[in-house]
Amino acid sequence: MIDLKGNPFFLDEKQEAWVCKTFADMSAEDKLGQIFCETIWNCNDEEEEMAFSGINPGGIMFRGGTREELVKYVRRMSRRSHIPLLFSGNFECGGNGVLTTGTFFGSPMQIAAAGETRFAKIVGEISAKEGGEVGCNWSYAPIIDINYNFMSPVTCTRTYGSDPDTVIEMAKAYMDGCHDNGMAVAIKHFPGDGMDFRDQHWLASVNTKSVTEWDETYGKVYKALIEAGADSVMAAHIKCPACSKYYNPDQEDRDILPASLSPELLNGLLRGRLGFNGVIVSDDTHMAGFTNAMARDKAVPYMIAAGIDMMLFTVNHDEDVAFMKKGYEDGIITPERLDDAVMRILALKAKLRLYERPLPEEKPENSCIRCEKHEKLAYECADSAVTLVKDRDKILPITPEKYRRILLVNIESVKSVRYSTDSQYLNFLEGLREKGFEVSEIDIQQIPSIGKGGASFGEISEKYDLMLYYLGAKAGYRIVWKSVVMGEIPSYTKDIPTVAVSFQSPYLLMDIPMVGTYINAYTETKYTRRAVLKKLTGESEFKGSSPADPFCGMWDLKL
Numbered sequence: 001m002i003d004l005k006g007n008p009f010f011l012d013e014k015q016e017a018w019v020c021k022t023f024a025d026m027s028a029e030d031k032l033g034q035i036f037c038e039t040i041w042n043c044n045d046e047e048e049e050m051a052f053s054g055i056n057p058g059g060i061m062f063r064g065g066t067r068e069e070l071v072k073y074v075r076r077m078s079r080r081s082h083i084p085l086l087f088s089g090n091f092e093c094g095g096n097g098v099l100t101t102g103t104f105f106g107s108p109m110q111i112a113a114a115g116e117t118r119f120a121k122i123v124g125e126i127s128a129k130e131g132g133e134v135g136c137n138w139s140y141a142p143i144i145d146i147n148y149n150f151m152s153p154v155t156c157t158r159t160y161g162s163d164p165d166t167v168i169e170m171a172k173a174y175m176d177g178c179h180d181n182g183m184a185v186a187i188k189h190f191p192g193d194g195m196d197f198r199d200q201h202w203l204a205s206v207n208t209k210s211v212t213e214w215d216e217t218y219g220k221v222y223k224a225l226i227e228a229g230a231d232s233v234m235a236a237h238i239k240c241p242a243c244s245k246y247y248n249p250d251q252e253d254r255d256i257l258p259a260s261l262s263p264e265l266l267n268g269l270l271r272g273r274l275g276f277n278g279v280i281v282s283d284d285t286h287m288a289g290f291t292n293a294m295a296r297d298k299a300v301p302y303m304i305a306a307g308i309d310m311m312l313f314t315v316n317h318d319e320d321v322a323f324m325k326k327g328y329e330d331g332i333i334t335p336e337r338l339d340d341a342v343m344r345i346l347a348l349k350a351k352l353r354l355y356e357r358p359l360p361e362e363k364p365e366n367s368c369i370r371c372e373k374h375e376k377l378a379y380e381c382a383d384s385a386v387t388l389v390k391d392r393d394k395i396l397p398i399t400p401e402k403y404r405r406i407l408l409v410n411i412e413s414v415k416s417v418r419y420s421t422d423s424q425y426l427n428f429l430e431g432l433r434e435k436g437f438e439v440s441e442i443d444i445q446q447i448p449s450i451g452k453g454g455a456s457f458g459e460i461s462e463k464y465d466l467m468l469y470y471l472g473a474k475a476g477y478r479i480v481w482k483s484v485v486m487g488e489i490p491s492y493t494k495d496i497p498t499v500a501v502s503f504q505s506p507y508l509l510m511d512i513p514m515v516g517t518y519i520n521a522y523t524e525t526k527y528t529r530r531a532v533l534k535k536l537t538g539e540s541e542f543k544g545s546s547p548a549d550p551f552c553g554m555w556d557l558k559l
Helices: 013-024 028-034 045-051 067-080 108-114 117-133 164-179 211-216 218-227 241-247 263-273 296-306 317-329 335-351 372-385 425-434 457-463 526-536
Strands: 036-040 059-062 086-089 184-190 232-235 279-282 387-391 405-411 438-441 466-471 498-502 517-520
Touching (some): 028 036, 028 335, 036 317, 045 067, 164 184, 164 218, 184 218, 232 263, 241 263, 517 526
Parallel strands (some): 059 086
16 A cells, blocks of 8 residues: 655645546556656657557656757647656756756766765756756656776766765755755666676676675665655666575576566565655666566566566557556556556656646746856856865976976777766867967877887977876776877876876776876866866865775775
């Protein structure tokens, strides 16, 4: 039995009455539609028609669009749905979660590096206000994963770091910012990412914590956020063998399923041990971590039978809808389990009072999207977050008097990073020139290299006063060099002073331990770029503190 008056719904009599009446008027087909959260990738009519093909969906996720596009489709889809829709997006870093013009405030790790929970709350507020202006009401954030493995290609700057208590404080603040402005949240990625060095997009990754260890770390975080009123939990394609076997000791290792399909993790751990009463939404069902768990015709209905309330993303829409309907007809999804899922979805909609919310305005008088106030706050956070990891040779600050001639090296070789912004490299280069530096971009033919090509070591130290590495967001999680030896690789640190700045991963020092001056900026935005320039030149002091170990536990990185 679902407690509609309890956490996280807290419905009053009017809200509860709306849920009960709406539910009573629904057919089985109406209910099956509610468990689908469809995806609009490009804001076009074809996608809208597909989303409503054969069903009336319960929710829509946007992957990006202009204000005008999003408002247009929110208004149209709302009018064709007799039950209010959940409109959602990945509001992990601000309004850019759906809006191409939204404020990219900063990554969660940047927020944590700034050291003030007020910034986390501000991100929630901006996400809810900018998203709300176009009709969005559900954020797939905050991320409450924990950075235990610096090699993880998923967590990195998308988390608040390696300390569970910091994650709790920041995530609660983000959630408060959303709730105060009418937006629901989904904490993710249950049962917890950040242990594996692999990616659930490509396989089912593994959380290797024992039951006791899980309770003391990930469990501690989930329990705190659930008690604080988290509306929903996103179940990921991540296995947690110890917890699965705790609830099903007879289960063979080869039969252990990712959380998105695991009744042990969804019902035993999340619903039972943690007492979660809200909506459970699956992670993206395109991911190989899901598709390889079982045949799709079985997996689609089985996820609901296992405890998922809402399916995120269809692959082939008509096929997945048919799989779900057949699963219901065949009894894989029982009427009781479907009713349970739908009641929770309706309760979330009632909590948000979607049934009485006006449609977003086509031309608001005062838009808050990337407004001056939001941009000012984003810069303030960036200024507080930029972290000096080491300055072994006391190179900083750099000034035209000391290091007038700079050789700038742009590293963006692996374009696998998610949720990155446009490159700020050219603006960074021009910013250096505006401050009086003579900046040259690296030409591999003009620096020391193999054989007869390139310059000598003596020539490079005579020609330049400083080498400066710009490690952009698209450099990814490891640096991949174009050269085999020398070239753009930092091979000249004993001959020319060298500085590196990472605008994404806080762990890139592991690939360049020979660089004595290294800075983490956590997010590649115009705000961090401006802040970094001021830190480099001594116009502003470094204030940030690392939320995760930038030395990766390696002894040589501190040298």
